[in-house]
Amino acid sequence: MQVVEVKGKKEQSEFLAFRKRRYKNDALYIDNNYFMLQEIFAKKLHFVKSVNIHPVMVCDESGEVLCEAVIAYAKDLPEYIQICFFESLPGQSEAVQLIVSRAEEKGKYYKCSKIVIGLFGHVNYGLGLLNSHYDSVNSFSSQGNPKCYNEYFESLGCETVLLNSYFTHNLEDRLSRYGALIRKLRRNYEFKTFDKHKFEYYSKIYTDLNNACFTEHKYYYHREYEDDMEMLKELFLFMKEDSLFFAFKDGKPVGFILWYPDYNELAKPGELFGTKHFFLNKLKGKNIRTAKVMEWGVLEEYRGCGLPVALTDCVYQTLKTNYRCSQVESSWVLDENEDSNSICMAICDGKYKEYIVYEKAIG
């Protein structure tokens, strides 16, 4: 077997086709990353300007692809060389080892000290391989992978970083025990939704809050305004303005929460997520049962007053009034982040899926 660097259009097509074949008959996975990969290959994303991309495939003697990944180096996360968008056939530990070795070579070139597996370029595009619930379909923008992926990296003696997601089965009265707190916060803070007529203004607020709230978080690195503008433009093809709430104190943005319906409920397992689902959502108004809270953040100086509860309440009130979603799944929270896990335990029913990131020191 050999490692093939994906440089031309032909190899890029092969790379994408492998991914498509991999999940075509998989009843437990809806691919939300296919179109992002297409855009990465086409160098359409502003985000790619700050990331060096090295897609690779491992092929057998007959040229069949056995596994593939994008090896990425983000200039603002210089400690790590990333193995992202990893896909493989089962039973290919030898081929996977070749990808890891290639990542190690690239890492040495860029003077990185570690390989990280499960980071998708930037945490805002995804973090973690699935590490539990292998028998359930992935929600929109969450990872779904067979257990053998984890076994590949565990067998290489990688260190692990765990992530949790949380679930709330019934929104009715879920936050009523915090009623007085919410009333006070609503008196003292102003809550506004995103306004598409002031797209740039609100998008910049979102970027500034991300950079201020998450700078100290593991794997996070500075976002450019253009990165989020292009990400939000794509998300707003699907989501409405009330998917992004901001908290203001005396006119100053101090917190936000981003959520959207689990659009994967519109897709059949094994499908690529795309235009068809956009129309199912926009035109046919298909019912989506689950909402997904993707991220929330509060400036450090405004933490400790309960703002996450009020922001979550904004979402729950919107879900009750404008949507038919009756349950909520959270995105990942780093297991080491005690504050965020405590908040999730307080506002959600309990832990749900576990995700995992692998790290390997470069020798």
Added chain:
Amino acid sequence: MLEEVKKILAEEYRITDVTRDTDFKKELGLNSFDFMNLICIAEEKFNVELEEEKYRNMSTVGELCDYLESLVK
């Protein structure tokens, strides 16, 4: 004041069997939002404003009662 606080805990959290020494977190299992909510209820009930610096490190029912009493007087 102890009776008033006990009444709030019973109505809001169905918690009974409370003394001045009862610890909000360790014995009653209140999370930080529950505690902040309790503070807000007390503010509404007694029409006072509690200072965060004063209540941030409170652990027992008695400490809250004493602080409320000092404000309500």
